[in-house]
Structure formats: structure tokens, C-alpha cells
Amino acid sequence: xxxxxxxxxxxxxxxxxxxxxxxxxxxxxxxxxxxxxxxxxxxxxxxxxxxxxxxxxxxxxxxxxxxxxxxxxxxxxxxxxxxxxxxxxxxxxxxxxxxxxxxxxxxxxxxxxxxxxxxxxxxxxxxxxxxxxxxxxxxxxxxxxxxxxxxxxxxxxxxxxxxxxxxxxxxxxxxxxxxxxxxxxxxxxxxxxxxxxxxxxxxxxxxxxxxxxxxxxxxxxxxxxxxxxxxxxxxxxxxxxxxxxxxxxxxxxxxxxxxxxxxxxxxxxxxxxxxxxxxxxxxxxxxxxxxxxxxxxxxxxxxxxxxxxxxxxxxxxxxx
Amino acid sequence: xxxxxxxxxxxxxxxxxxxxxxxxxxxxxxxxxxxxxxxxxxxxxxxxxxxxxxxxxxxxxxxxxxxxxxxxxxxxxxxxxxxxxxxxxxxxxxxxxxxxxxxxxxxxxxxxxxxxxxxxxxxxxxxxxxxxxxxxxxxxxxxxxxxxxxxxxxxxxxxxxxxxxxxxxxxxxxxxxxxxxxxxxxxxxxxxxxxxxxxxxxxxxxxxxxxxxxxxxxxxxxxxxxxxxxxxxxxxxxxxxxxxxxxxxxxxxxxxxxxxxxxxxxxxxxxxxxxxxxxxxxxxxxxxxxxxxxxxxxxxxxxxxxx
Numbered sequence: 139x140x141x142x143x144x145x146x147x148x149x150x151x152x153x154x155x156x157x158x159x160x161x162x163x164x165x166x167x168x169x170x171x172x173x174x175x176x177x178x179x180x181x182x183x184x185x186x187x188x189x190x191x192x193x194x195x196x197x198x199x200x201x202x203x204x205x206x207x208x209x210x211x212x213x214x215x216x217x218x219x220x221x222x223x224x225x226x227x228x229x230x231x232x233x234x235x236x237x238x239x240x241x242x243x244x245x246x247x248x249x250x251x252x253x254x255x256x257x258x259x260x261x262x263x264x265x266x267x268x269x270x271x272x273x274x275x276x277x278x279x280x281x282x283x284x285x286x287x288x289x290x291x292x293x294x295x296x297x298x299x300x301x302x303x304x305x306x307x308x309x310x311x312x313x314x315x316x317x318x319x320x321x322x323x324x325x326x327x328x329x330x331x332x333x334x335x336x337x338x339x340x341x342x343x344x345x346x347x348x349x350x351x352x353x354x355x356x357x358x359x360x361x362x363x364x365x366x367x368x369x370x371x372x373x374x375x376x377x378x379x380x381x382x383x384x385x386x387x388x389x390x391x392x393x394x395x396x397x398x399x400x401x402x403x404x405x406x407x408x409x410x411x412x413x414x415x416x417x418x419x420x421x422x423x424x425x426x427x428x429x430x431x432x433x434x435x436x437x438x439x440x441x442x443x444x445x446x447x448x449x450x451x452x453x454x455x456x457x458x
Numbered sequence: 459x460x461x462x463x464x465x466x467x468x469x470x471x472x473x474x475x476x477x478x479x480x481x482x483x484x485x486x487x488x489x490x491x492x493x494x495x496x497x498x499x500x501x502x503x504x505x506x507x508x509x510x511x512x513x514x515x516x517x518x519x520x521x522x523x524x525x526x527x528x529x530x531x532x533x534x535x536x537x538x539x540x541x542x543x544x545x546x547x548x549x550x551x552x553x554x555x556x557x558x559x560x561x562x563x564x565x566x567x568x569x570x571x572x573x574x575x576x577x578x579x580x581x582x583x584x585x586x587x588x589x590x591x592x593x594x595x596x597x598x599x600x601x602x603x604x605x606x607x608x609x610x611x612x613x614x615x616x617x618x619x620x621x622x623x624x625x626x627x628x629x630x631x632x633x634x635x636x637x638x639x640x641x642x643x644x645x646x647x648x649x650x651x652x653x654x655x656x657x658x659x660x661x662x663x664x665x666x667x668x669x670x671x672x673x674x675x676x677x678x679x680x681x682x683x684x685x686x687x688x689x690x691x692x693x694x695x696x697x698x699x700x701x702x703x704x705x706x707x708x709x710x711x712x713x714x715x716x717x718x719x720x721x722x723x724x725x726x727x728x729x730x731x732x733x734x735x736x737x738x739x740x741x742x743x744x745x746x747x748x749x750x751x752x753x754x755x756x757x758x759x760x761x762x763x764x765x
Contacts (some may be wrong), residue, residue: 171665179639343755441607446602
């Protein structure tokens with residue numbers, strides 16, 4: 139602080155006569171200023187992005203070697219890529235990958251269609267109380283995933299569920315929200331509940347930034363309001379929608395919080411249910427940090443491939 | 459040229475997909491049947507969005523028996539005061555400590571990452587320098603790698619340097635916010651005119667002084683947005699604390715509630731604490747949402763900026 143203050147005093151002395159031709163040290167300072175500004179971020183990036191990934195990768199090249207009889211303490215030996223070979227042949231891991239992919243393929247379109255429909259309605263002049271509706275839809279995003287899962291857990295348990303209570307009272311039978319084939323969709327419901335409103339706001343903001351004149355010209359061309367929504371609004375919000383889908387893909391591949399919390403309520407959720415849960419339990423329950431590290435690295439690379447692939451795909455689409 | 463909708467038109471539309479039908483409603487003037495359907499849809503989604511929160515508020519007032527024996531969406535015996543007392547005093551008042559920890563993580567992490575992101579985003583927006591493309595690429599690349607992927611590797615590294623089970627283990631990684639840098643860059647490009655910076659230079663102001671006195675005041679709304687995003691991200695974070703902490707002294711609320719929830723020996727007794735604790739964890743965030751809505755919108759408009 140003090141150095142900045144004293145420096146500005148001298149600068150104003152030098153710069154007064156005309157302001158042209160700054161001294162060399164001032165030009166140097168201006169040259170290195172942007173580097174000083176980005177330095178904290180870059181240091182953090184190296185420390186908490188690069189270094190962990192690199193270290194996890196280096197650890198994943200080792201494994202614990204236990205002697206057959208357990209007479210000598212286990213040793214840590216270099217294993218090359220054997221953890222990766224093991225992972226690629228590990229059906230538990232790939233079952234989890236398949237599960238989150240199925241989850242994403244079904245859940246993301248539902249969430250996005252809901253978000254777009256709501257955003258279009260919010261953008262429409264004839265709907266009243268839009269402020270209230272917008273807030274109501276957005277509020278679930280304020281709820282931590284852990285709390286959302288705890289709450290919905292109560293809605294899914296037969297002993298406490300108001301939904302099941304209502305359905306039973308109407309003699310409509312009690313659905314088993316936590317059963318083997320259903321629980322994945324019960325989790326999908328939690329994700330949709332949390333993020334549909336969030337994505338609605340993203341799409342809605344994009345809709346709001348479209349200049350009104352474009353609609354006018356659409357009307358002059360004889361387009362109906364639906365026509366305007368489909369032909370003008372939807373193409374214009376494509377970039378925003380792509381971004382929302384991209385984050386949803388990343389999120390669904392990382393599925394962890396909700397199934398972890400529901401685990402206590404449903405036998406269907408095992409320690410291999412999603413890739414992230416599996417990597418966690420390998421590392422912390424089996425205390426095999428080496429294999430767990432390998433799984434984390436593979437999951438990171440898979441996520442990157444999917445999201446990057448999606449980015450390339452959409453770029454090609456908009457290129458045409 | 460005036461857009462009139464013929465009966466044939468609307469008839470055909472009705473048969474169409476539900477979504478299109480919803481969109482059709484947008485064009486209808488005044489209150490009509492179609493408008494009614496739109497409102498019905500909006501009300502159903504509103505009920506869907508708010509019911510769990512209504513349930514949470516109601517359930518925070520119930521004791522353990524009523525949680526399971528009374529109808530979930532209405533009051534039973536009013537037990538809120540007792541619940542609050544139990545929640546705050548259970549196991550020597552660990553919940554109070556978790557609240558303190560969560561606020562510490564979210565406020566310091568949010569403010570720190572806001573400042574760091576702002577400086578980086580400002581530099582990317584307002585200076586041309588060698589390596590800026592590289593930094594931008596790093597930011598975008600980091601957006602594609604989610605924080606959960608990093609949690610396990612971060613644990614491995616932190617246990618190596620003995621940072622596990624400290625406040626730093628949660629705080630330091632929270633300072634890194636690629637989204638924050640991205641937003642800061644967008645905001646600085648839009649809110650700080652180059653001419654203003656040049657004028658300040660001509661007046662003889664140093665670069666840091668320009669940042670602090672000229673640019674920052676213009677970036678205050680953007681700073682609030684960046685702070686909010688990181689604040690909520692930290693408040694809601696679960697995986698990283700779960701991995702790097704096992705001493706409940708350092709737990710944030712989320713992790714504390716999850717451990718109450720997992721505890722197989724006692725969870726039967728703890729239901730009212732879990733529910734009341736969840737209610738207390740959500741309350742400040744909901745209030746922040748209501749008060750600071752417009753800053754959220756500003757942050758979530760990024761989709762239309764990147765186009």
C-alpha cells in the first residue's frame with residue numbers, strides 16, 4: 139500500500155509536463171503489470187489444478203504389494219500402467235460409467251426442455267407474475283445438493299413420504315421410489331429439481347438480450363408468435379443452451395452427492411454405483427490411493443473428452 | 459400482414475408436441491383457455507419447486523415421532539424451539555462450530571477468489587500481453603474439468619504436505635475460480651472503457667492506482683456477482699471437504715449433516731436434528747437469493763455473452 143502511494147506521487151511529478159514520453163521504469167512497470175495481475179490466479183492454478191492432477195497421475199503408477207503370508211509389512215512398488223490396465227478391465231467401473239451416461243442421456247434433455255419452456259413463458263408479455271414465477275423456479279438452486287438429497291429422501295421413504303401418503307389416500311398404490319430400477323430416476327428428479335430453474339435463468343437472460351427489432355421483422359414476415367419462438371428465439375439462444383448442456387454433461391458424469399446421501403435408504407445404491415463413488419470408496423474405504431488415483435484420472439479424462447467432444451460437435455453444427 | 463391465428467392453425471398446433479403447444483400460448487393476447495393452460499403449467503412447476511422447501515420449514519417444527527407419523531406437508535406438535543436447542547447443543551454444540559466454519563470458508567474463500575479472479579480477468583480484458591492467450595485457454599480448459607475430479611488428487615497432494623485436516627485444506631482450493639476469472643473478464647470488457655484508463659494514465663496515475671481507484675468502482679456489481687457465485691459454490695461444496703477433512707472440528711454444515719445422516723448407530727435419534735440443521739443451512743442462502751436476485755441474473759447472462 140505505502141509503495142503504491144509514494145510511487146503515484148513521483149509519477150504525477152514526472153507526467154505533468156505534457157504526459158508524453160513516460161520514463162523507462164514506468165513503461166517497464168506497465169509491461170509487467172498484467173503479469174502481476176494474473177500471477178495469483180496462475181499460482182493457484184498450478185498448485186490446485188496442475189499439481190494435484192500430476193501428483194495423482196504419478197501415484198497411480200504405483201501399487202501396494204503385500205507378501206503372500208502377510209509376515210512382512212506391505213511395500214509400495216512401481217507398477218507402470220497396471221492400474222490403468224486394471225481399470226479398463228474393471229466391470230464395476232464401467233458399469234458406473236454406463237449408468238451415469240444413461241442418466242445424462244435421459245435427464246439432461248428433460249431438464250433442458252423444461253428450462254426452455256419456462257424461459258419462453260417468462261419472456262412472454264402476456265404472462266403475469268413473472269417475477270414471482272422466476273424466483274420460485276430459481277430458489278431450488280440455493281439448496282445445497284446434500285440438503286436437497288436429504289429432503290427428497292424423506293419424500294421417497296414410505297414411512298415419511300407425503301407423496302406416498304397422498305397416493306395411498308387416493309387408493310392409487312404406493313410407488314417404490316428407492317427400488318433397484320427406479321432409484322436412478324429418483325436421483326434424476328433431484329437433479330432436475332435443483333437445476334431446471336438455474337438453466338431457465340441462463341436461457342431467459344439470453345432471450346432478454348435479443349433485440350426487439352428482430353421480432354418486429356419476424357412479424358412483418360408473417361410469422362406467428364410460435365413461429366417467432368421456434369424460428370427466431372430458439373436459434374438465438376443456442377449458444378446459451380449449449381453452454382448449459384455442457385455443464386449438465388460435466389455434472390452428470392460426476393454424480394456423487396445425491397446417491398451418496400440416498401445410499402442409506404436404498405440397497406440399490408452400492409459402492410460402485412457411479413464412477414465418482416467408486417473412486418472414492420476405492421481410495422478411502424479400501425485405502426488403495428493408487429488405484430483410486432488412477433480411477434480419478436480416467437474419470438477426469440473421460441469428462442474432458444465428452445465435454446470437448448460436445449464443444450466440437452456444436453461448433454461444427456453452427457458452422458453449417 | 460397482421461398475425462392472425464386461424465382456427466385451422468391452432469387446431470393443428472394442439473395436436474402437436476406439448477412444448478410447441480406451450481409456446482403457442484405465448485402469442486395469445488388476454489386471458490383465454492390457452493393462457494389458462496400456461497398458468498396451470500406454471501403453477502404445477504411452482505408447486506414442484508417449492509413443496510420440498512415448504513416441507514423442510516414444516517418439518518423443522520416436528521419431533522422425531524411426528525416426522526414419520528404425521529402428514530409431511532402440515533404442522534403437528536410445534537417442537538421448533540426444542541429442535542433448535544437440540545441441534546445447537548448436540549455433542550457439545552458441534553453444529554454451532556460448523557456454522558462458524560461454513561461462514562469462514564464461504565466469506566474468506568468468496569472474497570479472496572473474487573479479488574484474485576477480478577485481477578486476472580481485468581488483466582485479460584484490459585492489457586495486451588504475451589501469454590494472455592495461454593491464460594485464457596487455461597481458464598476455459600479448467601471450466602471443463604469439474605472440481606470433483608480434482609478433489610481426490612488434491613487430497614493426495616495435501617496429505618503429502620500435511621495440510622489435510624486444516625482450514626487451509628478447504629480454503630486454499632476454494633480460492634481458485636475459473637468461472638470467476640471468466641466472468642471478471644466479461645464484466646471488465648463491458649464496464650471499463652479503455653479511454654478512461656488512458657485518460658488516467660495521461661493524468662499520471664500508476665497502473666495499480668488505476669485498477670484500484672478507477673476500474674474497481676465500475677466493477678462493483680460484477681464483483682458482487684462473482685462473490686455470490688463462489689460463496690454459494692463453497693457453501694454447497696461437499697466432495698472436497700469430505701475428502702480432505704475427517705476431524706469434525708473443521709467440518710462445514712454440509713459435511714456435518716451428512717455425517718449425522720450416515721451415522722448408523724444414532725441416525726434414528728437424529729432425524730429432527732438433520733431436518734432442523736438442513737433448514738438452518740438453507741435459510742441464509744434463500745435470503746441471499748431473494749435480496750440479491752439481480753446479481754444472479756448478471757452472472758447467468760454469460761451464455762449470451764460467449765455466443
